[in-house]
Amino acid sequence: MRSPAESWRASSTGGAELWSVREPASRRGTTASTINRAYRCLAEHGVIVLGERRRARIAPDGALAAARFLEPQRAFRLAGSDDPALQIVLDHVRAHLRPAVVTVGARGSFQGVRVLARGDADGAAIHLLHRDGTYNIPFAQALLRGRGPTLIHLWRREQGLLVPPGNPAQITGAVDLQGRRAAKREHGAGTRVLLDRLLLEAGISPDDVPGPELGSHLEIALAVASGIADAGLGVRAAATDLDLEFVSLTWEHYDIVLGAASLPAAAALITALREPAVRDAITALGGYDATNAGDVEDVTRPDRAHHRPAVAV
Secondary structure (H helix, E strand, C coil): CCCHHHHHHHHHCCCCECCCCHHHHHHHCCCHHHHHHHHHHHHHCCCEECCCCCCCEECCCHHHHHHHHHCCCCCEEEEECCCHHHHHHHHHHHHHCCCCEEEEEEECHHHHHHHHHCCCCCEEEECCECCCCEECHHHHHHHCCCCCEEEEEEEEEEEEEEECCCCCCCCCCHHHHCCCCEEEECCCCHHHHHHHHHHHHCCCCHHHCCCCEECCHHHHHHHHHCCCCCEEEEEHHHHHHCCCEEEEEEEEEEEEEEEHHHCHHHHHHHHHHHCHHHHHHHHHCCCEECCCCCCEEECCCHHHHHCCECEEC
16 A cells, blocks of 8 residues: 555656546536536646546646645745755745745754654754764654655755865865864754764864854855854855855755655645756756755655665765
């Protein structure tokens, strides 16, 4: 039997034929003209495609259109991590699609899953590296046990050290942050978790690396550009915006975790992620791979935790 996420993914592909109007009319005890009107209504809302000489079929994104049609006013409450590319998606949804997406809670992956776990959000954007070396899936499985843990894939993104032009301190990795001031994300942010892990792997206590704690990748870049910090961990796009140099360290998976029951409310978000223009705008930022953006994956089974290892540079 299919899980809700598997059924969603299967129906989202579209193409399945519907009954001729006579069969549902007979089953429901109504007239063919009533079914015809229903089919036309579904076609007008993008749920199905009507053919002149063939049966109606589910539209390519019929499941998404159906979700918008059935719950046009329900906003998807999104908590979690800060990311420059995510703003592109949210702006597109707000300008062109319904239902809306609203952000809730403080930013950061830890804060996001906390808000999600207590039911104050429908989904959380996270990039959390588990101790087994994989991203996001183990956390979704643990926190959403019994709720159909599901991922909406966003993208892979490149994380590294932002340094001043010319890289005067010749910083090549976390080991070179010893004795330097490093701009850091706040505790609970996925980028802070990654930085602390990199420092520990280099034999450095995170507490021994001073520097300001900041709330976004842009603020990390501003701290380096203004000389407040010698370096900071962040995404490539933040370095590009302020003409900083970038020392690439890893590519990480960035996803939205949610329970399967919240998938219908995420319909507009998924539609935006699949738009070629949106993907192109994300890729243009630099350091993003949006190939699988909008894919929905059921991660209920424990073995799903081991198919996406972190990718070091």
